[in-house]
Amino acid sequence: MTNYVQFVDTAKSFGPVNVVRKTSLGLDRNSLVVFLGPSGCGKTTLMRMVGGLDEPSSGSILLGGEKVVRPDRRRGMVFQSYSSFPWLTVEKNIAFGMRYRKDLDAAQKAERIGHYLDLFGLADFAGSYPNRISGGMRQRVAIARTLAAGSDVLLMDEPFGALDALTRERLQVELRQIQIREEKTVIFVTHDVEEAVFLADRIILFSRRPASVVADIDVAAELGPDRPLEIRETQKFFELRNKVLHLIRNETGVVV
Amino acid sequence: MVEFAVSVAAAVLVVALWELAARAGIIAPQFLPSPSRVVVALWTMLTEQNLIWHVAVSTARVWIAFLLAAIMAIPIGIMMSSYRIVGAALEPIIDFIRYLPVPALVPLSIIWFGVGEETKIFLLWLGTFFQLVLLVADDMRRVPQEFVEVARTVGANSRQVMTDVALRWMGPTLLDNLRITLGWCWTYLIIAEIVAADSGIGYVIWTARRFVKTPEVMAGVVVIGLIGLVTDQLLRLLHRRLFRYL
Amino acid sequence: MKSLLASALSAALVLASSQLALSADQIRILAPTWLGFAPVHIASDLGCFTAKGLDVSIKFEDDLTNVMAAMARGDIEMQMRSVGEYQGRPRDASTPGIIIGTIDESVGGDGVITDDNIKSVADLKGKVVAAEPNIPSRLLLQMELKQAGLSLKDLQIKDIATADTGAVFVDPSIAAIATYEPFMSQALKASTRPGARMLISSKDHRGIIIDAIIARNDDFKANPDKYARFLGCIYEAVDFIKAEPAKFADMASKHFGLTPAEVTDIVNSSLSYTTLAESQAYMGKPGEKGTLHGIFDTVMELNLENGAADNKLVAADQIDNSAINKIPAK
Ligand SMILES: Nc1ncnc2c1ncn2[C@@H]1O[C@H](COP(=O)(O)OP(=O)(O)O)[C@@H](O)[C@H]1O
Ligand SMILES: [Mg+2]
Numbered sequence: 001m002t003n004y005v006q007f008v009d010t011a012k013s014f015g016p017v018n019v020v021r022k023t024s025l026g027l028d029r030n031s032l033v034v035f036l037g038p039s040g041c042g043k044t045t046l047m048r049m050v051g052g053l054d055e056p057s058s059g060s061i062l063l064g065g066e067k068v069v070r071p072d073r074r075r076g077m078v079f080q081s082y083s084s085f086p087w088l089t090v091e092k093n094i095a096f097g098m099r100y101r102k103d104l105d106a107a108q109k110a111e112r113i114g115h116y117l118d119l120f121g122l123a124d125f126a127g128s129y130p131n132r133i134s135g136g137m138r139q140r141v142a143i144a145r146t147l148a149a150g151s152d153v154l155l156m157d158e159p160f161g162a163l164d165a166l167t168r169e170r171l172q173v174e175l176r177q178i179q180i181r182e183e184k185t186v187i188f189v190t191h192d193v194e195e196a197v198f199l200a201d202r203i204i205l206f207s208r209r210p211a212s213v214v215a216d217i218d219v220a221a222e223l224g225p226d227r228p229l230e231i232r233e234t235q236k237f238f239e240l241r242n243k244v245l246h247l248i249r250n251e252t253g254v255v256v
Numbered sequence: 257m258v259e260f261a262v263s264v265a266a267a268v269l270v271v272a273l274w275e276l277a278a279r280a281g282i283i284a285p286q287f288l289p290s291p292s293r294v295v296v297a298l299w300t301m302l303t304e305q306n307l308i309w310h311v312a313v314s315t316a317r318v319w320i321a322f323l324l325a326a327i328m329a330i331p332i333g334i335m336m337s338s339y340r341i342v343g344a345a346l347e348p349i350i351d352f353i354r355y356l357p358v359p360a361l362v363p364l365s366i367i368w369f370g371v372g373e374e375t376k377i378f379l380l381w382l383g384t385f386f387q388l389v390l391l392v393a394d395d396m397r398r399v400p401q402e403f404v405e406v407a408r409t410v411g412a413n414s415r416q417v418m419t420d421v422a423l424r425w426m427g428p429t430l431l432d433n434l435r436i437t438l439g440w441c442w443t444y445l446i447i448a449e450i451v452a453a454d455s456g457i458g459y460v461i462w463t464a465r466r467f468v469k470t471p472e473v474m475a476g477v478v479v480i481g482l483i484g485l486v487t488d489q490l491l492r493l494l495h496r497r498l499f500r501y502l
Numbered sequence: 503m504k505s506l507l508a509s510a511l512s513a514a515l516v517l518a519s520s521q522l523a524l525s526a527d528q529i530r531i532l533a534p535t536w537l538g539f540a541p542v543h544i545a546s547d548l549g550c551f552t553a554k555g556l557d558v559s560i561k562f563e564d565d566l567t568n569v570m571a572a573m574a575r576g577d578i579e580m581q582m583r584s585v586g587e588y589q590g591r592p593r594d595a596s597t598p599g600i601i602i603g604t605i606d607e608s609v610g611g612d613g614v615i616t617d618d619n620i621k622s623v624a625d626l627k628g629k630v631v632a633a634e635p636n637i638p639s640r641l642l643l644q645m646e647l648k649q650a651g652l653s654l655k656d657l658q659i660k661d662i663a664t665a666d667t668g669a670v671f672v673d674p675s676i677a678a679i680a681t682y683e684p685f686m687s688q689a690l691k692a693s694t695r696p697g698a699r700m701l702i703s704s705k706d707h708r709g710i711i712i713d714a715i716i717a718r719n720d721d722f723k724a725n726p727d728k729y730a731r732f733l734g735c736i737y738e739a740v741d742f743i744k745a746e747p748a749k750f751a752d753m754a755s756k757h758f759g760l761t762p763a764e765v766t767d768i769v770n771s772s773l774s775y776t777t778l779a780e781s782q783a784y785m786g787k788p789g790e791k792g793t794l795h796g797i798f799d800t801v802m803e804l805n806l807e808n809g810a811a812d813n814k815l816v817a818a819d820q821i822d823n824s825a826i827n828k829i830p831a832k
């Protein structure tokens with residue numbers, strides 16, 4: 001489905017500060033879209049508006065043709081830090097996603113928890129508290145929780161920003177696989193060009209504040225849907241990466 | 257274990273130095289009685305002056321005042337952080353009252369509450385509530401926005417955000433702050449218990465002071481110290497039990 | 503909220519809350535923490551109050567302002583204080599309180615201590631003297647200064663808390679301290695100053711420092727008989743104290759956290775309980791003035807002069823000898 005998430009003349013100011021310039025944009029269902037742009041340009045703000053956590057100053061955002069007014073579990077957030085609740089075990093953190101769901105009974109919830117524990121390789125840590133597991137594990141818990149909640153759209157704000165390079169690679173691969181397998185729509189915010197090219201079906205490049213779209217790159221057309229790690233060493237990947245870097249330099253005026 | 261041994265050794269050393277200083281007569285015994293005299297005084301107070309009863313009365317007063325303060329401060333502190341209007345209305349007033357010297361308010365509290373238990377509880381409450389409410393408000397402000405937003409996106413309403421996220425996140429610091437303010441509450445005991453006094457360890461200390469029974473004064477002070485030490489350790493234990501995830 | 507608190511408290515503390523059951527025969531007293539008021543405890547222990555249908559309770563309160571607040575609020579029916587302190591700020595003619603009897607007088611319990619450097623009161627001129635505001639020995643000092651042609655203004659007065667007498671006396675820059683027992687003798691005992699001694703003692707000024715029994719005017723007017731019964735018990739207790747000093751020391755020790763020996767020691771060195779006859783002489787016959795009226799005026803003048811009091815009170819309005827004259831002499 002095209003235009004599953006739709007920005008319609010969306011703009012946002014905080015008081016006198018214009019953060020997002022009037023933007024119109026449609027995102028496909030079951031695709032992974034990366035919002036790329038310099039720090040402080042307004043990416044988080046854009047994403048929060050999709051989540052219903054911030055209200056556009058003008059224009060609107062539609063999800064499946066329906067206007068977004070408040071947060072609900074169809075759109076789940078994954079943050080860089082404070083992503084999992086420290087007072088809950090891994091299992092309970094995942095269960096928290098379904099805590100307020102009345103449509104599932106206990107058995108169904110337990111089954112879903114089991115499913116996501118396995119899917120993310122967390123089964124051995126089910127009873128552990130977040131501070132006893134690695135940062136990568138914690139981000140897996142956060143993603144699992146949003147999926148357990150039944151979110152259709154994952155809003156991920158630099159979720160791997162604080163991880164070491166190796167863990168980060170692994171999680172990128174996993175995210176990509178899971179996004180395809182679970183058929184989710186992902187909006188992924190980052191300012192890391194490599195990460196953007198590796199993950200994205202499509203990259204939307206934003207200008208400095210106030211954010212406006214300066215480039216729209218169809219990565220899927222170049223790299224296809226499958227993203228094994230080795231793809232990073234291919235000529236195509238390099239070219240694409242360089243192209244994005246150039247765009248950033250020329251279009252946003254930022255030295256990367 | 258090593259730490260425990262060091263703690264005990266340090267305490268023993270302090271007491272030994274104290275005994276030595278007192279025996280050597282460096283300071284007149286009217287001002288600093290030896291620890292052994294204090295222990296003897298403590299024993300007489302226990303056996304002949306109903307010390308246990310006075311301790312029980314004081315403990316009850318402190319806990320009633322403290323719990324009243326906590327019951328009021330927690331919701332009010334949370335409201336102050338959650339609703340800007342409430343914060344704007346209360347914060348300056350509380351900040352002002354917080355600095356008022358409690359002893360200066362004694363006659364006023366007698367006019368309001370009489371010379372019965374209410375005044376004593378009120379004075380103890382006064383020393384605790386205003387400190388605690390600001391601490392709670394600060395804790396509430398520190399709840400990471402991310403947690404609140406995650407909860408809202410999985411369908412929590414405001415009340416659920418409060419109970420399932422904010423309070424859970426605040427739990428450890430809240431208990432710490434309660435532990436600290438409970439200590440403050442004890443320090444107001446003398447002020448509260450010399451008002452129309454007839455019971456409590458503050459009263460015992462004050463009477464002993466009136467008759468220059470310094471060993472008894474010291475013994476009373478030591479008892480408060482011991483109660484503080486024990487309470488503190490118990491609350492720390494509770495902290496470890498409740499917040500294993502830390 | 504308040505009554506809820508009160509009931510929660512009485513449940514928790516198992517303290518008989520006398521405040522809730524206010525009866526006509528109730529007398530609630532606030533007095534400073536001092537043995538001078540022990541006749542109340544003794545009368546109570548002897549069962550006199552119960553026998554005369556009185557419900558008497560006494561609590562200690564050293565702070566005069568707090569006592570005034572409690573009486574103004576109607577929380578207590580009676581206070582006990584030295585006449586000099588009683589007159590102190592912020593009392594004026596309309597402040598509740600009427601003297602209906604005396605309980606004890608200071609005999610050595612108040613005084614001024616000094617050392618070798620000061621031979622007489624006149625030597626204090628220009629020196630630093632420490633004293634708590636509005637305490638009896640300040641009046642004694644003032645009286646003797648007057649006789650020597652000086653006033654408090656000729657001294658440098660430093661305010662202290664009397665409980666700190668001993669520590670303050672260590673400071674050589676302090677020439678003298680106006681204080682009271684037992685801080686006074688403790689300070690002298692601990693001091694290494696040459697010639698540390700009492701310069702002025704209440705022993706030499708009998709009658710000036712006298713502790714009065716003070717009732718709340720409205721209740722006194724409404725129940726005069728209650729107070730006559732109360733006073734009867736007090737003087738019975740004083741007679742008992744004089745007759746059975748050992749038994750008294752034993753009984754009083756429990757109420758003050760002292761040993762019997764300490765009680766005897768303090769009482770003998772500092773005070774004398776006033777008997778019915780003595781008190782009646784102070785208070786005067788019905789319709790007449792007693793010696794207390796004169797003392798009241800003398801002390802009033804001193805208080806106005808040293809600034810402890812703002813308003814000149816009239817002895818006749820502040821002293822009522824009707825109740826004490828209803829007690830049948832033995
Ligand atoms: N609640 C807010 N109030 C005022 N200014 C804000 C608020 N949130 C974000 N901003 C400002 O908006 C701009 C964009 O922020 P953000 O969307 O977080 O950028 P990015 O995620 O691209 O780094 C920043 O300059 C930031 O200071
Ligand atoms: Mg951001």
